Amino acid sequence: MATALELIRLAKGASLAVGLATSTQKNEALRQISLLLKARTDEIIAANALDVERGATDGLSQGLQDRLRLTEARIEALAAAVMEVVGLQDPIGDIVRGDTLPNGLKISEVRVPFGVIGAIYEARPNVTIDIASLAIKSGNAIVLRGGTAAENSNRVLVKLLQDGLLNAGLDPNAVQTVDDFGREGANEMMRAIGLIDVLIPRGGAGLIKAVIAESKVPVIQTGDGVVHVFIDESARVDWSVEIVLNSKTQRVSVCNTLETLLVHKNAAETVLPAVMQALKLKKVTIHGDESIVAAYPESLEATEDDWHAEYGSLDLAVKIVDSIDDALEHIAKYSTHHTESIVTDSQANAERFLAEVDSAVVVVNASTRFTDGGEFGFGAEVGISTQKLHARGPMGLRELTSTKWLVRGAGQVRS
């Protein structure tokens, strides 16, 4: 059996050809993958059943079991999502900058694939298809490490991805999994300097933190979101209610969901009551500071941990602040630099918030839930980058590319 390193080398070896493939070839591979998903639905469900069964035996939570499960409807949705990637514009070959220098040299910076992308994620077999489709469309080879809990599902899905490539005349080695090597597979990926160009961890904060701390390969940090909304003193009541409610309750388990609400003290009696009433109807548990607990006795008392919490549930930390300065200071201290929103009627405060909040996405008078590749019009999303290098905010196909400079001369030398 090949070692993890050998499999990574296979992906590297296939990366040149997939990088040079035309849009037509890459789209044909995606079409094949979409067809195979439908044709092999029974086989996928049978393999997935083994994972789900073991998950139940191992005491996996209901939520995790649900994320692990593939049904006919979910596989159909995956097949449709792959076809959506076919419809996206291929970024490879786009000219980013170009110039003719005074000496006649023509220089141009063109978009090229990274080469090999590594993805480390947890028990969500749908990610296997999602991220491989985006990698293929952007001309990259990919090495997957999808977690032991989904290994039977992933084995079938990786074979399917390879068959899709093969059916389209592309090198099937461009998709690899190191699932068979357990934790050592991930370790090998994190050491693969010169073979894997970028690692994208997707999953809980613990996984991402571990990859950032251990990887020697460049990492794109995604997805941790201690997201804030600040209700300024001039905030409209109706907007405040709708924005807080939507940001907190539209979908609680995702990274762009509101976790801490900051309220200007002058809005505490004019705006906050309606917001709290609406949250109560949605059964949101409030973790409030002293003055919140005094005014809303059903609230729990917030501890330091609450200001750092990414609840992923119907819980919300709420704090009264004296000024926009205090709000900005709190955000600077506790934010994970994902998304923050201000509700205000003050143009000056809106612009100050936009300028001073150091987050991937800064919002005025709208829900935090808009931080999303689909909402931004990217069509598909690899994740939300919360780091500053290479990509920030929703990552689409373009963010899976690098560039290179092409220089065309006629004998020029430097004097």
Added chain:
Amino acid sequence: MATALELIRLAKGASLAVGLATSTQKNEALRQISLLLKARTDEIIAANALDVERGATDGLSQGLQDRLRLTEARIEALAAAVMEVVGLQDPIGDIVRGDTLPNGLKISEVRVPFGVIGAIYEARPNVTIDIASLAIKSGNAIVLRGGTAAENSNRVLVKLLQDGLLNAGLDPNAVQTVDDFGREGANEMMRAIGLIDVLIPRGGAGLIKAVIAESKVPVIQTGDGVVHVFIDESARVDWSVEIVLNSKTQRVSVCNTLETLLVHKNAAETVLPAVMQALKLKKVTIHGDESIVAAYPESLEATEDDWHAEYGSLDLAVKIVDSIDDALEHIAKYSTHHTESIVTDSQANAERFLAEVDSAVVVVNASTRFTDGGEFGFGAEVGISTQKLHARGPMGLRELTSTKWLVRGAGQVRS
């Protein structure tokens, strides 16, 4: 005395204000720095003399002593270089992308500073001024680790940079040095997740490799260049001679200098003799493969190490290849992905070389020495990125920035 971590925190604390400073303020700081360099020339030279003296005692090579030395002329050149940065366009605030979504949300991706840049480099005090000027212009705070060999020079220069900021009404804490903490200062920088946004090592391959392997903060890899020229069978003799000579001998110690020459076997008798003759006149030592040594007996026999060598001297590895395929294979194996050039009259081979060579800069019929921020029209250069994440090739001011998304709404929520 403050600890290294406390100094890094000071830079972080100052980064917001320097990030929000106007171009006028930042340019004024640079003007002050330029003036202070001239006003304090004697003080700088005195401090530098201590470093040079110790370098001589410690047996530093003549080359390193020379790089360490600051003279009146060199300080004047530094002051002029700072004024050139004043003249560069400020990238901060530039709109990269923008859109109005169907729901009326206005989204725009704007260029913002990284926040805090870390620079780890070796005994070259001019880098202290160069990189701090570019950091200030791009709205970044900077933490410097310039090496013990230059610590007296750097102490004076860092104070000067801080005074320049102060004279312009900016927070002097935006420039910090951790030189006083020796190796531990660099270690603290490499651990400063959340405080330093990006680390840029500048120096020898050993330094860069160590920083990449050890840093938990994102790193931009710069400057290692095992650079190739391939003389194709259809190459013009005059271009081949001029391009090889310029690429190898115009300046031997820099990263875009030619290190390995590949020659198509069909050019070995038609093109190569003139090239070898020209190299001989320039006293270049040839490390050749078997057939080169047979034809040019004054050549040394190349070993495996020669194909990996970044000589930084008048040495050149030369190899005969059977085809462009062999040339591409050799480059894929030994290149450090900096710069490679083909000399050819074949349009097809030129385009194939451009497409298949996986390097930051790929050149047709021109010298490798053009890989340079100044030559590309960037005006100033932080280094040449040889990695694929964030920046590739010559890095100017723009490459010292990140972006963030601003979203302006009127009560929108997600449905």
